[in-house]
Amino acid sequence: MSVVIRRPKRVDPSIAGAFLRFGVATVHEAQGRTGLMSPSIRPIYKSAHIAGTAVTVSVPPADNWMIHVAVEQCRTGDVLVVAPTSPCDCGYFGDLLATSLQARGVRGLVIDSGVRDVASLTEMGFPVWSRYVSAQGTVKATLGDVNLPLVCAGALVNPGDVIVADDDGVCVVRQEQAAIVLAACEAREKREAAVRARLAAGELGLDIYEMRETLAARGLTYRDAED
Amino acid sequence: MSVVIRRPKRVDPSIAGAFLRFGVATVHEAQGRTGLMSPSIRPIYKSAHIAGTAVTVSVPPADNWMIHVAVEQCRTGDVLVVAPTSPCDCGYFGDLLATSLQARGVRGLVIDSGVRDVASLTEMGFPVWSRYVSAQGTVKATLGDVNLPLVCAGALVNPGDVIVADDDGVCVVRQEQAAIVLAACEAREKREAAVRARLAAGELGLDIYEMRETLAARGLTYRDAED
Amino acid sequence: MSVVIRRPKRVDPSIAGAFLRFGVATVHEAQGRTGLMSPSIRPIYKSAHIAGTAVTVSVPPADNWMIHVAVEQCRTGDVLVVAPTSPCDCGYFGDLLATSLQARGVRGLVIDSGVRDVASLTEMGFPVWSRYVSAQGTVKATLGDVNLPLVCAGALVNPGDVIVADDDGVCVVRQEQAAIVLAACEAREKREAAVRARLAAGELGLDIYEMRETLAARGLTYRDAED
Amino acid sequence: MSVVIRRPKRVDPSIAGAFLRFGVATVHEAQGRTGLMSPSIRPIYKSAHIAGTAVTVSVPPADNWMIHVAVEQCRTGDVLVVAPTSPCDCGYFGDLLATSLQARGVRGLVIDSGVRDVASLTEMGFPVWSRYVSAQGTVKATLGDVNLPLVCAGALVNPGDVIVADDDGVCVVRQEQAAIVLAACEAREKREAAVRARLAAGELGLDIYEMRETLAARGLTYRDAED
């Protein structure tokens, strides 16, 4: 019952790549606060920021055979997304697989399990977002699937969806909504830039967002301290 | 029942600031091993070290409205301390709120929940100690309190208490004990400097602290390995 | 019943030190995927890499007395391995103990609990792998053991075993297998270098490792996406 | 953007109910080891066993407003499935909501968060599978969705899917596969009954499943202990 889906429809590379102008927090807000993976998924080094199209891999616990299968399905601009079928902290991925993916133009790895060789991966500049760092090796004994929809760190990922990842975490943008979300990101960024300038100048969010009246209506009271 | 306490009594700024000469471990020891928050609260970047007076904010889970309210209550030398009423891993705080706090002279944020925009916060030099990093947005729908005593990451914090934070974690010093604890820090630091020099020269703690006799009395035995 | 074993047999320093040429992942694989500590044990700073002989310390929760006892048993090339008898997140170890160990030529600390003064430890270049960073102080009231076998972070450690630690975690090599494992590391490294070059040139692991036939035999199928 | 989908297609009640003849382990195996929720979801009392059709509810953290909305969408034979948009340990659900659901013929609740009034729920015989038991109250301030697909405890649930839950946990059966999986459960149960009788009579699985040859081929060796 194991299957590899070849050539899934992907978000247009120019659209997927354009998300690199925005942080994960912005993307997540722009699509109605959806699509975020669990904050347990952390980057192995700081200041990495990627945007690309998902190739999904479902793997058995402690078995990385299907990642080798998935490499062949990757092309320039992809991001590999790997989820085990039950929780596992093994080191599924190291510098050899990263070398292979880098040779194919893959932008990074998101994995709801462990990676190893993180010193080498950092040196190579191959970014990874993972739940664990672990040297624990895996076997090649049991099959899984490539490019079926899967749940990774609590988020549903379809092959070809946009993956955006930075120091704040990882966000998934549905393929069919990519263009709309991109536009919403731009709008949001513009609004925030204006607010940022006013806040830096000392204005209060209470006034900029006109919150005082609503707060009072909800019952907020002020009282001076009795020292 | 939501209330904002204005102008709570704070530790004198010159005393609060003087704690910056000491690490969290020293402060915690100097006040009898009390006041430490859970080690789950970690800095978002390395080498930050702050000391200031607490402004406390009690927030509902996933709702950051009261942080906006609290900004107005902050002044130069304060540290914002935020605790949700039940555990929550959302990203309550980002670069906009940091911009606003920085404009008011606030030294940093301690939050028993999540923050986002950590790349920007790092660039701005606005230090945060948090339990999570998460892009997950929050709403503005439910009230909380500002400047009431609260429990943050297992430690009781009163408004105006001293907060000291560094790479080792976060420590709270009771307002009424601040001067005494400061003196105790100085004394401890002096003692440790002397010991450090002797240890670096190869002397053993067993001898410096005169532990051998007590250890033997408690029953410690030595035996050569039988290879 | 507390005992300190003096002068346990140790792996020859030239063999123990030679492991520094290999990462933890390689060592763990070379000895049949054994000996790894839990990935919860993390380095306090990046890019540290050590190999040395274990001095083991069993400590009560929140009591670091025996670490002071253990220092005397350490010599150049050792690594201190500390495990509490029940889980504990206290800061057992700080810059004073590190100064003392560094004066004796100890290469680092592995502890299944907490450390503090991590800013100083980083500055001193004294590497630590720990489960927690915590300023929480410990007492000196109850005995433990030095240089008995112990379980640290899920791995059995005998005094004198080789400890290898890097950004990927910590691995233990049994004393009696050290020479064999060292040779296996060299062989593995050589094989990997050859594969790495081919992968970088764009060859696929599927072909290099001749996996296609086995995968098909196990039932892997390929299907084109229906867009 | 909040929506309630009315009258979603559901698995036929006679098929959904027929799953009650099988345990969760059997159902999960029968559909190729898929559909299981995280084992963190546990029943509040022992020996409950339900099968029914999913009504899905996506709720904000600490806000149970949408559960009140969802009640109206439930009918006899349904199971309510609730997931917060970010992790939350509040008590979303108690005996009043259970009274309301029981009046509508709902078979139970699956929630990736907390419940309260568990003594009353036990007495009422209203089964709940939850991650937490907590008295912590929730607010009614922010909207969510009813009967959209959601991820609950790591599993994707579509409205109308079959939910089977017992002491082993919770399993989801896709609506379109329900009849096929039901047949596979029956086949599996029959096979297992035959094996169970032989094992009880003292036969070994090694022989029944004819494993000895394969084990030897993979390299398993036997050795007598040297005492």
Next chain:
Amino acid sequence: MSVVIRRPKRVDPSIAGAFLRFGVATVHEAQGRTGLMSPSIRPIYKSAHIAGTAVTVSVPPADNWMIHVAVEQCRTGDVLVVAPTSPCDCGYFGDLLATSLQARGVRGLVIDSGVRDVASLTEMGFPVWSRYVSAQGTVKATLGDVNLPLVCAGALVNPGDVIVADDDGVCVVRQEQAAIVLAACEAREKREAAVRARLAAGELGLDIYEMRETLAARGLTYRDAED
């Protein structure tokens, strides 16, 4: 610096005992959703329900000496509340201490750590709410405090406060608010009884609480499924 406070002011026994008519969820709601301990604190057996006045004990990790000290300070109607100064999973308390407390009329134990002899405790009918069950023994080497305010499982407890505990968890009622909260519990219970009857008769919460209009105003929309 260790101290035992004798004869702290306690809530009047008739008021403290009256809380037994109400569950923890009701008490917590009646005092504005405050005072709840973490849901990690669970009863060691089902259907226990107690209300009494707190005697507080601060203990070092893995050291139960102060519990022996605290026994003498207990009287009929008290509940012992124990919190370690740093997290610890040891078995601080067993059937001997329970025998002693039962002889003094103590109603139960709340401990943010472990207990043992749970089979005996169950047989004796001495209820305990704890974070862990563990046989791990403790020492008697280091002092702590009795009847000082402490933080237990995230909640502030003052000696003499009311503790209510049942299958849903543990709640603390401030001494000075006990009478008011008791009255609020009664009012709430009465309201809920009326609602329960209407819900059981098939009325919807949406109508009883008149939520439909507000939900629509906030933007909730309904849509029929397109099958």
Next chain:
Amino acid sequence: MSVVIRRPKRVDPSIAGAFLRFGVATVHEAQGRTGLMSPSIRPIYKSAHIAGTAVTVSVPPADNWMIHVAVEQCRTGDVLVVAPTSPCDCGYFGDLLATSLQARGVRGLVIDSGVRDVASLTEMGFPVWSRYVSAQGTVKATLGDVNLPLVCAGALVNPGDVIVADDDGVCVVRQEQAAIVLAACEAREKREAAVRARLAAGELGLDIYEMRETLAARGLTYRDAED
């Protein structure tokens, strides 16, 4: 490299069985507070209590093949002890394997992972101590070892060691110390019975154990509350 050790030396059955007169807490204390597994290992039903000799099984994550191999090595009075080589929450074991073990006189299972069919296991009276309950199935693809020493839930277990398990957890008694520990259990139980009677009669542990003087010497002070 996988091996099955046949007929390991076991503790004499009359000695192993005699431990059934003592709880886990007593055994653990009687051998100097050693040998306890992590309190994360919990019984699947209450009031089970077993003592027997260990047959150890090291299994890959999510692969239960070696348990089938181990069954053949079990005899009357054994307890099966299973540990995965890396953490795993799968359901390794269910009613079929239990049927097979029960037919061979095995007393129970201790597993640092998951089990399933817990309703059936309870009905059969086959006790299990596990970290998880999970329906998640396992594969039969990779080898492990039977009757080699292993670390299970933080405790070292050698084949033939005594395993004692009850509601408090699981304890291991080294084979070579079994007779001595048994005697120590008896002595301890006798002492405790005498103390229990005095405590029940209202005497204080402070007096029975003559603690008052030591406490005062360590600096304990008493103070009356100032109301």
